[in-house]
Structures are given as C-alpha cells and as structure tokens.
Amino acid sequence: MAQLTTIGQLPLNQPPIHHYTAYRPRPFKREERDKVTILYGGLTWKHERLIQGTLHNMKYNAEPLPNIARDDLDAGKELIDVGACCPTIFTTGSLVNFLKKEVAASSKGEVANKYVFLTAGACGPCRFGQYHESYSMALDGLGLRDFRMFLLAQDELDQGPSGGGGLEINLPLSLGLIWGILFGDLLSDLEYLTRPYEINPGQTDQVLKASVEYLYRVFRERPDHGAKYGTLAWHLLTNYFTNALREVCKMWDAIEVDRLRVKARVKITGEFWLQTHEGDGNYNIKRWLEQEDAEVVPPPVAVWLHYLLHPTIRKLEHRHSTSKHPRLEQTLLQALERIYRWTYNRFRKALADLPNELPDQEELRELAEPFYHFELRGGEGHMLIGKALHAYHHKKAHMICELSPYSCMPNTMSIGSMANVIGKYPDLLYAPIEVKGDSEVHALSRCQMILTEAKRRAHEQFQEVLKKTGLTVEKIRKYEERHPETRRATHRVPHLGYSGTAANYVLHLAQDRGLARA
Amino acid sequence: MPFQTLRTWFERKPSVAPPPKDRSQLRVGIARVLNVWSTHQFWVAFLKELGISSENIVFSSDTSEEQGREFGKGRGTVDCCYPVKCISGHYGELVFGQKKKINILLSPMIHSLPSILHGHVVDTVTCTRVMAGPENIKAGFLKERDVFAENDIVYASPFVSLGDRHMVTEQLFTSLKDVFDLDLEETARAVQAGFQALDSFTTKARQRSRDILAWCAQNGKPCILVLARPYHMDPGIGHEIEGELQAHGYPILWLQYLPGDDDLVNWLFEEDVKTGRIKSPFDISDVWTSSYSSNTNEIMWGAKFATRCPWITCVIRLSSYECGMDQPTYTPSQKIVEATGTLYFKFGDLDSTKPGGGIKIRVETIVHYLSKYSEEIIQRKLGYLSPDCPLAVARRSDAAVST
Ligand code: SF4
Ligand code: SF4
Numbered sequence: 001m002a003q004l005t006t007i008g009q010l011p012l013n014q015p016p017i018h019h020y021t022a023y024r025p026r027p028f029k030r031e032e033r034d035k036v037t038i039l040y041g042g043l044t045w046k047h048e049r050l051i052q053g054t055l056h057n058m059k060y061n062a063e064p065l066p067n068i069a070r071d072d073l074d075a076g077k078e079l080i081d082v083g084a085c086c087p088t089i090f091t092t093g094s095l096v097n098f099l100k101k102e103v104a105a106s107s108k109g110e111v112a113n114k115y116v117f118l119t120a121g122a123c124g125p126c127r128f129g130q131y132h133e134s135y136s137m138a139l140d141g142l143g144l145r146d147f148r149m150f151l152l153a154q155d156e157l158d159q160g161p162s163g164g165g166g167l168e169i170n171l172p173l174s175l176g177l178i179w180g181i182l183f184g185d186l187l188s189d190l191e192y193l194t195r196p197y198e199i200n201p202g203q204t205d206q207v208l209k210a211s212v213e214y215l216y217r218v219f220r221e222r223p224d225h226g227a228k229y230g231t232l233a234w235h236l237l238t239n240y241f242t243n244a245l246r247e248v249c250k251m252w253d254a255i256e257v258d259r260l261r262v263k264a265r266v267k268i269t270g271e272f273w274l275q276t277h278e279g280d281g282n283y284n285i286k287r288w289l290e291q292e293d294a295e296v297v298p299p300p301v302a303v304w305l306h307y308l309l310h311p312t313i314r315k316l317e318h319r320h321s322t323s324k325h326p327r328l329e330q331t332l333l334q335a336l337e338r339i340y341r342w343t344y345n346r347f348r349k350a351l352a353d354l355p356n357e358l359p360d361q362e363e364l365r366e367l368a369e370p371f372y373h374f375e376l377r378g379g380e381g382h383m384l385i386g387k388a389l390h391a392y393h394h395k396k397a398h399m400i401c402e403l404s405p406y407s408c409m410p411n412t413m414s415i416g417s418m419a420n421v422i423g424k425y426p427d428l429l430y431a432p433i434e435v436k437g438d439s440e441v442h443a444l445s446r447c448q449m450i451l452t453e454a455k456r457r458a459h460e461q462f463q464e465v466l467k468k469t470g471l472t473v474e475k476i477r478k479y480e481e482r483h484p485e486t487r488r489a490t491h492r493v494p495h496l497g498y499s500g501t502a503a504n505y506v507l508h509l510a511q512d513r514g515l516a517r518a
Numbered sequence: 519m520p521f522q523t524l525r526t527w528f529e530r531k532p533s534v535a536p537p538p539k540d541r542s543q544l545r546v547g548i549a550r551v552l553n554v555w556s557t558h559q560f561w562v563a564f565l566k567e568l569g570i571s572s573e574n575i576v577f578s579s580d581t582s583e584e585q586g587r588e589f590g591k592g593r594g595t596v597d598c599c600y601p602v603k604c605i606s607g608h609y610g611e612l613v614f615g616q617k618k619k620i621n622i623l624l625s626p627m628i629h630s631l632p633s634i635l636h637g638h639v640v641d642t643v644t645c646t647r648v649m650a651g652p653e654n655i656k657a658g659f660l661k662e663r664d665v666f667a668e669n670d671i672v673y674a675s676p677f678v679s680l681g682d683r684h685m686v687t688e689q690l691f692t693s694l695k696d697v698f699d700l701d702l703e704e705t706a707r708a709v710q711a712g713f714q715a716l717d718s719f720t721t722k723a724r725q726r727s728r729d730i731l732a733w734c735a736q737n738g739k740p741c742i743l744v745l746a747r748p749y750h751m752d753p754g755i756g757h758e759i760e761g762e763l764q765a766h767g768y769p770i771l772w773l774q775y776l777p778g779d780d781d782l783v784n785w786l787f788e789e790d791v792k793t794g795r796i797k798s799p800f801d802i803s804d805v806w807t808s809s810y811s812s813n814t815n816e817i818m819w820g821a822k823f824a825t826r827c828p829w830i831t832c833v834i835r836l837s838s839y840e841c842g843m844d845q846p847t848y849t850p851s852q853k854i855v856e857a858t859g860t861l862y863f864k865f866g867d868l869d870s871t872k873p874g875g876g877i878k879i880r881v882e883t884i885v886h887y888l889s890k891y892s893e894e895i896i897q898r899k900l901g902y903l904s905p906d907c908p909l910a911v912a913r914r915s916d917a918a919v920s921t
C-alpha cells in the first residue's frame with residue numbers, strides 16, 4: 001500500500017501538468033472589425049464573390065481564400081494526421097498556404113491580428129463537423145495558434161454575436177449569405193447550359209464575370225431593413241433582387257448559341273465540397289467534361305440547403321427538442337420549406353426560367369428508399385441515390401458523374417449501395433470517380449469510358465428526334481436564320497422528354513414553334 | 519412503362535411473406551458486427567421478449583479471413599474500412615453457413631448510441647459508416663438477384679436511435695411490424711426489456727472495471743486501457759492485441775466500460791472542475807469541441823480518464839485501416855494521454871490480416887516499458903491528485919481479478 005501514502009504529495013521535482021487543450025479562438029471584438037479581414041472559402045468563385053457583397057454590406061472586411069490549387073494538397077498533408085479525406089486536406093492546405101504567404105510578407109503576430117477565418121461546421125459526425133479539428137492542427141503546426149477561426153452553424157440563422165462580438169450572425173447576414181449562395185447557383189446553371197453552345201468562344205465567361213460583378217454590387221448596396229422580421233419580409237417580398245436578375249438576363253441575351261451541337265448531358269453529384277468545387281480539387285472535371293463534348297449539369301448548393309430544412313428529412317434533428325409546441329414548429333418548418341422553394345422559383349422566373357428547378361425532396365427520398373434510408377446521416381445521405389434515379393427517370397441527363405473523395409465515409413456507403421441500383425437499372429450510366437487529388441489521369445479515363453457511351457446515346461437520340469419530326473439540320477438552320485431569337489442563350493428550351501439539349505431543341509422547334517408543319 | 523409501375527416494382531419490401539405470429543419456431547440471425555458489439559444485449563432481450571427462444575437467436579461468428587473468403591467473396595461493392603467490408607462475410611455466413619436455416623437476418627442501422635456522456639456532449643450518433651453499413655452490404659446480396667428471398671430469409675434492417683430511447687419503440691415498430699407481426703404494446707415491452715438487459719450488463723461491466731482498478735490501487739499494480747471502437751473486441755478486427763498484453767500479467771480495461779461512479783470521477787477530475795476547465799467530469803469540451811460521434815467522444819473521454827488515473831500506466835490505441843472517424847483524433851488522443859507521462863502505443867491501419875510478427879515485437883517493447891516505468895508513472899500521477907482516493911478501500915470485497 002506504499003502508493004497510497006504519497007497521494008496528493010507532488011514531489012518537489014515533479015513538473016506541473018499541462019493537459020492537452022482543444023483549440024479555442026481568442027475573442028474577435030466588435031471594435032476590431034475595421035482592422036480585421038474575414039477569410040472564407042469552400043464554394044465557387046461566383047458564390048464567394050456574392051457572399052463578399054453581403055459581408056461588405058454588413059461592414060465587414062472580407063476576402064475569399066484563393067481558389068484551391070494542387071500544391072494545397074501537399075501543404076495540407078504535411079500538417080494534419082494521415083488518412084484525411086481530400087476535401088479536408090485541400091481546404092486545410094489552402095488556408096495554410098495563404099497564411100504562410102502572409103506571414104512571409106509580415107509576421108505571425110500581424111497575421112493573427114489581421115485575419116479571422118470563418119468556416120461552416122457543427123453539422124454532424126462527419127462532413128464539415130470535424131474540418132476545424134484539422135484546421136486547428138494545421139494552425140498548431142504553423143505556430144499560429146493565436147490565429148482565430150470561427151464556426152458558422154448551418155442550421156441557425158440567428159446565432160447572435162459569437163466569440164467577442166466581432167462577428168454577429170444575425171438574420172440580415174444569414175439571409176444575405178443564403179441569397180448570395182442561391183444567386184451563385186442560378187448563375188452556375190446559366191453558365192453551364194450556355195458555354196458548351198456559345199458561338200463566340202469566351203463570351204459566356206465574360207458575361208458571367210460581368211453578371212457576378214453586377215450582383216456583387218447589388219448585394220453590397222442592399223438596403224437595411226432592420227435585424228429581425230422586417231428584413232425577413234423584405235427579402236422574401238422585395239423586387240430588389242428579381243429586378244437585378246432581370247438585368248442579368250438581359251446581359252445573357254447577347255450570347256448567341258448553337259444548340260444543334262450534340263452533347264452528352266452529364267449530371268454532377270457527389271460529396272458536397274467536391275461536387276461544388278471548380279478547380280484543381282476535382283481535377284477541373286467540369287471544364288474537362290465540356291472539352292470532351294459534354295454539357296454539365298452542375299450541383300446547386302440550394303439542394304443541400306433544401307435538404308437541411310426539409311421537415312420530413314430533418315425530423316431526426318429535432319429529437320432533442322424541448323419545445324412546448326412541436327406541432328406549431330413542424331407547421332412553421334413546412335411553411336418555411338414552401339417559401340424556400342417559392343423564392344427559388346421566383347428567382348428562376350426572373351431569369352426566364354432557364355436555371356433548373358430544385359428536385360422535390362420527397363421524391364428523392366422515395367426514389368432512394370429501397371436502397372438507402374433517408375435518415376442515414378453524413379455527406380449527401382440518400383440524396384446521391386435519389387438524384388441519380390431522379391435524373392434517370394426524368395431523363396435529365398445521359399449520365400451521372402459522382403465525385404467521391406478518397407476515404408470519404410458516407411460516400412463509400414452510398415456508392416456501395418449504388419451497386420444495387422445499377423443491378424435494377426442496368427442502363428443507368430453511372431461513373432463514380434474517386435478523387436485523391438493527385439491521380440488525375442486514372443480518374444478522368446474512368447469517366448471517359450462512360451462518357452463515350454453517353455455521347456453515343458446523345459447522338460442516337462438526336463437522330464431519332466430528327467427522324468420523328470422529319471426535320472433536317474439544314475431545315476432548322478434556315479428556320480434559325482428567320483428566327484434569330486431561337487439562337488439566343490436566353491431562349492428557353494423546354495424539357496420534352498429527351499436527356500440531351502439538342503434533341504429537346506429539335507422537338508421544341510417542331511412542336512412548339514410549328515417547324516415540322518412548315 | 520410508366521414510371522410509377524417501375525417504382526412499385528422496386529419498393530422496399532420483405533423478400534418473402536411475413537412469418538406467422540407464433541414466434542417460437544422463428545430463427546433470427548444477427549450479424550455480429552459494428553455497434554452490435556456494444557448493444558447485442560439489447561437485441562437478444564428484445565427478441566426473447568417477443569417470444570423467440572434463446573437457441574433460435576444466432577450470431578454470426580467472429581470475423582475471420584476464412585469467413586470472408588467462404589461466404590463474402592464477390593459480394594463487396596466498395597472498398598472501405600475493414601469493420602464494414604467484413605460484413606459481407608457475416609451476412610453470407612448467416613445465409614449460407616447455418617445448419618439450421620434462419621428465417622430472419624437482422625442487421626440494424628444504428629443511428630445513435632446510449633453513452634455515459636449523454637447530456638454532456640453535443641450528440642451521441644454513430645459513424646456514418648456504422649449507420650449505413652447494412653445498406654451498403656445488402657447491395658452485394660441484391661444486385662444480381664435477391665439472395666435473401668432465394669433462401670427464404672427476410673432481411674430486416676431497422677433504423678434505430680438507441681441513444682434516444684423515446685424514439686426506439688416507434689422506430690422498431692414501424693420497421694419490424696411486418697417482419698415479426700408486431701403490435702405497438704408488445705414492441706414497447708420488448709424495447710423496455712432490451713434496455714433493461716443492456717443497462718444491467720453495462721452496470722456490471724463498469725463495476726468489474728472498477729474492481730480491477732481497486733485491485734490495482736490496493737496492490738500498486740499497473741493496468742492497460744484499450745482506446746478503440748467496440749468492434750475492436752472482435753478478434754478478427756482488433757486481432758487480440760490486448761490479449762497478448764494481458765498474457766504478460768497486465769489487467770486490461772476497455773474504455774466502453776470504464777467506471778463512471780461519482781466518487782471516482784469526481785476524484786479524477788476534481789481539479790479540472792474546480793478551475794472551470796470543464797463543467798462536469800463527463801464534459802469533454804476542453805479537448806474535443808465537435809462532440810457528435812458517440813464512439814469518438816468516448817475515446818476522448820477514455821483518454822482523459824487514462825491520463826489522470828494513476829494505475830492506467832499505458833494506453834493502447836487500436837484503429838482500423840482507412841477509418842475516417844479516427845483520423846482527426848490521433849494527435850489529440852495521444853497528446854491527452856501523454857500529458858502526464860502515461861505510455862501511449864498505437865496500432866493503426868488494422869486490416870484483415872493479423873500482423874503476427876510485428877505485433878509480437880511491439881508487445882515485447884510495450885511490456886518492457888510497462889515494467890520499467892509503471893511504478894514511476896503511478897507515483898507521478900498520484901502526486902497530481904488529492905489524497906482521498908475512493909479506490910483505496912475497495913467497495914466490493916470480492917474483487918477477485920484474474921490477469
Ligand atoms: S462527406 Fe466525406 S469528404 Fe466530406 S467531410 Fe465527410 S468524410 Fe470528408
Ligand atoms: S468508425 Fe472508422 S472503422 Fe468504424 S465504421 Fe466508421 S470509418 Fe469504419
């Protein structure tokens with residue numbers, strides 16, 4: 001029992017303990033706002049610029065991190081525990097490289113005081129839920145523990161002032177950010193459905209840039225309507241945003257397109273970060289697909305936000321609710337979901353209904369249910385299967401390209417379950433692409449194989465519709481000469497049951513514009 | 519073909535007609551995988567309460583490479599961590615490897631877990647792969663044809679939040695009512711019986727761990743804590759590394775069953791609560807802020823417990839190859855443990871093959887360090903704590919410990 005006699009008697013030479021402590025940012029104070037720049041990232045440059053508009057509108061200094069580059073992967077790998085998924089490595093590396101550059105230009109102390117980093121988080125056991133653990137490890141590695149990083153919970157619009165009051169996550173900020181994200185999605189839709197068909201190379205990118213800059217100013221000049229319900233009502237009902245989108249639509253009107261180019265329509269799905277990203281992080285796969293004669297259907301962030309607020313899907317998140325009025329809350333949530341869809345459709349309408357509509361979450365759930373339960377959390381959950389089947393049944397794309405980060409936990413599960421889907425629907429063209437960040441050739445050649453078949457189908461459909469309508473390319477060309485409006489980027493081609501744009505266009509001219517009878 | 523028709527064809531439905539109400543002849547096979555390792559007491563009691571006899575509840579065997587080869591070959595649909603990948607072998611064994619055929623294959627999708635940290639952490643949900651593993655694995659048995667139906671087996675995979683007891687009856691009733699011909703009341707009774715059995719087992723196991731610690735305290739002996747996920751108890755997943763150490767005379771504790779008695783945790787965490795570092799002994803926010811995942815949270819708490827508890831002089835961390843949940847925890851857990859000089863050894867990237875020779879050499883190294891430094895570690899850690907050690911007097915006199 002000798003041990004017990006010494007309990008509590010710290011020997012003289014025994015050093016005090018320094019228990020490991022998780023990273024906690026020191027406060028970002030209200031009075032520091034003018035001197036501090038908020039860094040953020042993780043979406044496309046379009047979304048990020050529009051978000052910047054809102055942040056500037058709210059009088060924050062804000063700057064998106066530079067777009068992800070290949071060497072961010074190495075910088076990330078160097079500083080975090082081995083085995084992370086590539087989105088974690090890339091985004092950590094991007095922050096690391098930015099900070100390293102800044103430190104080289106000034107000093108650690110200055111960088112720690114000049115910047116704070118705002119990142120999404122607090123949404124579960126995986127996904128962004130643990131990103132910040134890697135970020136903090138990287139900050140330790142850089143000797144920048146003093147640098148401040150804050151989490152933005154995705155499911156609370158009004159989180160109040162956090163960590164010292166320098167950043168106040170209130171309704172005007174959250175609504176501005178969400179509207180910015182929705183606008184980023186709408187512009188991405190315009191971009192991807194136009195660029196493959198543009199007559200003058202580079203024009204789409206020019207107009208896109210001008211549109212983003214114009215909308216940036218719209219967000220920056222957004223009028224103040226208070227901090228609570230006034231601002232909510234204004235955001236929902238005002239014409240301020242829809243008028244701005246109409247202006248954007250006019251800009252796109254100038255682009256001439258040739259929709260008789262037969263392209264495979266490829267729907268991008270996958271892990272949230274990877275599918276949204278445009279750059280080295282996913283081998284620039286969207287641009288690559290366009291070069292390979294495809295039209296890309298980009299994944300809107302809006303679908304993820306819709307998933308987050310859908311009452312049936314999110315019931316599980318309210319299991320700890322102590323609300324005295326659960327029914328009322330449920331009704332409110334249902335109303336919110338309807339308002340969300342209504343708002344998105346209002347914005348689409350202002351853009352001549354060109355952007356794709358949001359899929360019905362209930363339908364996604366039902367489609368996925370035999371294969372993947374809708375309450376399984378993590379990543380995109382059941383939506384990956386739901387979206388693939390939705391595109392298949394509704395003929396929205398010739399093929400699905402699912403971007404899956406190497407070692408992603410939820411993605412591997414739904415990809416496995418897709419084997420069952422493919423067993424039932426053998427003609428569904430599905431290309432799961434594992435992205436490690438540094439094995440581009442392998443990934444793209446896998447995609448290429450399925451794409452070849454998708455292109456074959458696109459051409460087959462095009463011939464089929466020509467035959468069905470009795471039209472020829474020459475006949476259509478002549479018609480277009482007489483009706484130049486059909487060659488405008490803003491001329492809407494309705495979806496008439498074909499997966500490809502060219503086939504739908506021919507049928508549209510035949511059916512809706514009476515060309516077949518002419 | 520109308521889209522609606524296609525959809526109804528592939529609706530989730532039991533592979534064959536539901537079994538009769540008399541359940542005495544029903545035979546249920548449970549895949550011994552993932553978090554079934556920490557909740558099987560619930561499932562056994564639940565089924566027994568429904569009238570299924572003990573001998574008709576069968577578990578698949580421990581994971582082994584032979585099992586995978588014989589029963590799971592060609593059924594894998596994706597490459598991932600071994601604890602999930604190996605499930606194909608378990609399903610296959612239950613379908614093809616039973617002398618007496620099973621009628622139902624039960625493989626729950628466990629969404630949340632009961633946890634000693636409940637109420638002190640943000641959530642207690644499982645890893646996304648633990649939840650979704652069954653959906654992934656079942657695909658390998660359905661992709662070409664319905665192997666379950668061909669073998670007259672109903673595949674049942676209820677989604678269940680075992681960490682949120684108020685939801686469990688409804689969840690199991692909804693998902694299993696057709697499988698077992700259930701009514702709501704009997705489901706509620708069975709759920710209650712399940713939790714009673716689980717709680718009683720956990721209490722006993724925690725008491726057993728306390729007895730071991732008390733024995734160590736009274737005899738000045740060190741012990742080892744295993745920081746791992748519950749399924750590392752499976753000899754085919756954890757490769758019995760802890761067994762090799764135990765063979766050298768060191769008692770083994772598993773973090774899942776660490777004692778949580780007030781007197782003990784208050785003693786260990788007294789200083790932390792006093793200084794405001796944490797709000798309660800079960801608070802882990804000082805070391806891990808994204809406390810959603812039940813098993814990860816407990817690993818963090820286990821590491822905190824170990825670094826403070828004098829007689830735990832060594833921590834063995836087990837982790838499976840390609841485990842995305844463990845990945846961000848490696849450095850924090852090591853730093854937590856080593857803060858007081860407690861020994862920390864990690865066996866990472868565990869896969870299907872037992873790295874025999876490698877383990878042997880490492881075990882010898884660990885034993886060497888343990889014998890050399892344990893005494894000093896115990897003394898040092900005791901120095902950090904108050905003299906009122908609740909383990910000084912064993913609460914139970916029958917604390918017989920076999921090492
Ligand atoms: S969803 Fe996958 S890739 Fe994204 S954070 Fe989670 S594990 Fe990583
Ligand atoms: S916790 Fe790790 S080993 Fe377990 S299922 Fe999840 S990823 Fe696999």
